[in-house]
Amino acid sequence: MFFHIVLERNMQLHPRFFGRNLRENLVSKLMKDVEGTCSGRHGFVVAITGIESVGKGLIRDGTGFVTFPVKYQCVVFRPFKGEILEAVVTLVNKMGFFAEAGPVQIFVSKHLIPDDMEFQAGDMPHYTTSDGSVKIQKECEVRLKIIGTRVDATEIFCVGTIKDDFLGVINDPASTA
Amino acid sequence: MEISVPVQKTVVLEPFIKLVKLVARVFYDNYTTVSDNQQKSARSDSRGTAVVVLDALTRRQWVREEDLAKDLRSNAKQLRKILRYFEEQKLVMRVHRKETAKRAKMYSAAVAATTDGRAEDKVNFHTHSYCCLDYQQIYDMVRCKLDRIKKKLKDELEDKNTVQEYGCPNCQRKYNALDALRLISMEDDSFHCENCNGELVVECNKLTSEEVVDGGDNAKRRQREKLKVLLQNVEDRLGPLMDQINRVKDLPFPGVESLHAWEARAAMAARANGDLNPNDPSRTQGGYGSTPMPFLGETKVEVNLGEGKEDVKSEGGDSSQKILPPWMIKEGMKLTEEQRGEMRQEAKVDGVSGGASKLSDDKKSAMGNGDDKDLKDEYLKAYYAALLKQQEVAEKPTQQESAGVSTSDSLLATTSSDRQVGMKSKREEEDEEDVEWEEEAPVAANGDYKVDLNVEANEEEEEEDDVEWEEG
Numbered sequence: 126m127f128f129h130i131v132l133e134r135n136m137q138l139h140p141r142f143f144g145r146n147l148r149e150n151l152v153s154k155l156m157k158d159v160e161g162t163c164s165g166r167h168g169f170v171v172a173i174t175g176i177e178s179v180g181k182g183l184i185r186d187g188t189g190f191v192t193f194p195v196k197y198q199c200v201v202f203r204p205f206k207g208e209i210l211e212a213v214v215t216l217v218n219k220m221g222f223f224a225e226a227g228p229v230q231i232f233v234s235k236h237l238i239p240d241d242m243e244f245q246a247g248d249m250p251h252y253t254t255s256d257g258s259v260k261i262q263k264e265c266e267v268r269l270k271i272i273g274t275r276v277d278a279t280e281i282f283c284v285g286t287i288k289d290d291f292l293g294v295i296n297d298p299a300s301t302a
Numbered sequence: 303m304e305i306s307v308p309v310q311k312t313v314v315l316e317p318f319i320k321l322v323k324l325v326a327r328v329f330y331d332n333y334t335t336v337s338d339n340q341q342k343s344a345r346s347d348s349r350g351t352a353v354v355v356l357d358a359l360t361r362r363q364w365v366r367e368e369d370l371a372k373d374l375r376s377n378a379k380q381l382r383k384i385l386r387y388f389e390e391q392k393l394v395m396r397v398h399r400k401e402t403a404k405r406a407k408m409y410s411a412a413v414a415a416t417t418d419g420r421a422e423d424k425v426n427f428h429t430h431s432y433c434c435l436d437y438q439q440i441y442d443m444v445r446c447k448l449d450r451i452k453k454k455l456k457d458e459l460e461d462k463n464t465v466q467e468y469g470c471p472n473c474q475r476k477y478n479a480l481d482a483l484r485l486i487s488m489e490d491d492s493f494h495c496e497n498c499n500g501e502l503v504v505e506c507n508k509l510t511s512e513e514v515v516d517g518g519d520n521a522k523r524r525q526r527e528k529l530k531v532l533l534q535n536v537e538d539r540l541g542p543l544m545d546q547i548n549r550v551k552d553l554p555f556p557g558v559e560s561l562h563a564w565e566a567r568a569a570m571a572a573r574a575n576g577d578l579n580p581n582d583p584s585r586t587q588g589g590y591g592s593t594p595m596p597f598l599g600e601t602k603v604e605v606n607l608g609e610g611k612e613d614v615k616s617e618g619g620d621s622s623q624k625i626l627p628p629w630m631i632k633e634g635m636k637l638t639e640e641q642r643g644e645m646r647q648e649a650k651v652d653g654v655s656g657g658a659s660k661l662s663d664d665k666k667s668a669m670g671n672g673d674d675k676d677l678k679d680e681y682l683k684a685y686y687a688a689l690l691k692q693q694e695v696a697e698k699p700t701q702q703e704s705a706g707v708s709t710s711d712s713l714l715a716t717t718s719s720d721r722q723v724g725m726k727s728k729r730e731e732e733d734e735e736d737v738e739w740e741e742e743a744p745v746a747a748n749g750d751y752k753v754d755l756n757v758e759a760n761e762e763e764e765e766e767d768d769v770e771w772e773e774g
């Protein structure tokens with residue numbers, strides 16, 4: 126799920142960035158620092174959408190670095206148990222398959238793939254139904270449901286299922302191409 | 303537990319009352335107005351109240367909530383909380399209205415007329431709340447609940463929402479699917495132990511399966527036991543409820559009556575009866591010395607949707623290919639005739655055919671009231687244009703079947719061919735008496751060939767779609 130939230134961060138800025146463009150420098154450094162990162166608490170920071178406030182800088186003794194408390198608005202993405210996501214398959218093996226929904230990696234184990242789908246090894250390993258009408262392989266898009274998340278300080282990993290109504294392959298580039 | 307309900311004026315309510323009672327005991331037995339983190343003193347413990355309230359409601363129809371509280375000797379505030387909860391749960395309907403002397407009088411009259419009970423006469427003229435059980439919704443709600451319970455159990459049994467576990471046969475280390483990222487190896491397909499690089503095996507942890515991998519696993523056994531208890535519970539407690547649901551299924555539902563309608567009807571009945579004897583011995587008393595169930599269920603609207611559909615099926619026929627619904631047909635799609643629907647042939651027969659019905663359907667659902675009129679005007683215009691054209695062609699001998707000659711082929715297809723509706727439209731043939739259809743009918747696509755007046759219609763259609771999406 127996406128959220129638009131306000132976060133705060135203390136930015137340390139080297140003295141060479143001081144001057145007219147201090148604010149811009151601060152913001153661009155902030156973007157570089159936080160966009161694409163993941164915190165267990167808030168999820169993945171997708172994009173910074175605005176700066177709420179930049180507090181007074183504090184000069185650190187000895188170094189000349191200045192610490193600014195910056196409040197910024199950003200869009201974060203955090204997967205939840207029970208959430209339905211659309212993801213792109215990245216890896217298929219006999220244990221199941223891996224998929225990505227933006228920055229989130231999801232693993233769907235074999236027992237959460239419908240029973241009528243069998244694993245087929247080869248240079249393009251895939252799961253397929255006996256009549257071959259549905260095929261899960263690398264690059265194809267699936268709709269899945271998150272059934273478990275592991276949230277570390279810097280990482281979120283999910284386990285999903287496609288063994289339910291309306292889940293499964295939604296677009297297979299190989300078949301339409 | 304049986305409480306006799308006077309049959310005098312009621313329409314087979316008993317099964318529904320029984321249903322409500324079962325529902326109360328199965329789902330709301332433990333309901334308490336005190337949230338878990340609050341200290342529970344004996345006094346504030348309201349468990350069981352929900353059941354009492356529901357039972358009391360089965361013996362009344364519309365009731366002023368304060369009166370109910372008085373009857374039940376319960377705290378009005380607490381009762382309101384419970385009723386609000388029931389409203390959220392779709393068990394009861396509630397009405398809030400500002401009391402006037404006249405209204406209060408009407409209400410007491412209605413209560414007196416339909417029940418043995420007596421409404422409080424001296425009420426202050428604030429806003430008062432009334433509530434009443436909604437049997438139809440209760441039925442739907444219970445079915446929904448049961449379905450979800452079943453689904454959940456089924457998922458549990460089929461192990462649908464469990465995270466797969468893996469074990470290392472060498473060092474007995476356990477992993478689960480959430481570790482998957484760390485376990486994949488570059489060399490082969492399987493997962494490998496971080497510790498000894500042994501190949502991991504899938505642990506069968508189906509809660510129901512008999513072959514548990516290692517026998518000494520207490521957690522699993524406990525889980526299975528829990529599941530057994532759960533299943534037992536489901537059978538014991540939901541069994542009667544399911545039976546009751548099945549029994550009620552085909553019965554006519556007590557109609558839903560608004561408070562106002564109920565009062566009006568009660569007043570009429572009282573007048574018709576002439577005698578207003580609250581001590582009538584034929585009226586038995588329920589618990590709480592309270593009011594027997596008044597009559598419910600007279601206003602009824604029966605809508606038979608089924609038959610039309612059957613017709614459609616039999617006609618819609620035998621093309622092996624599926625007919626795409628018109629909203630799925632987009633410009634530039636390559637479609638066979640069948641996929642476009644057999645409208646082509648049918649259009650001839652129809653006379654009044656095709657897209658009209660679909661369009662108007664869409665129109666109704668998708669458009670605000672204002673646009674409605676504009677569109678109608680459009681249709682009317684198109685209709686007259688078509689009529690004119692038809693008169694011109696009228697001299698020509700037609701080869702069509704007599705039924706359809708009237709309007710069909712000569713009409714301009716102001717709707718796009720996309721709009722051809724294979725199935726739904728046919729229903730409309732049967733009831734042409736509907737004025738609205740007739741108005742709009744000529745806009746129908748006549749399917750023999752594409753006439754390119756589609757553009758305009760297309761635009762309209764897209765606008766409609768837009769609206770629909772915005773709403774969604």
Ligand SMILES: [Zn+2]
Pocket residue numbers: 470471472473474475495496497498499500
């Ligand atoms: Zn190992």
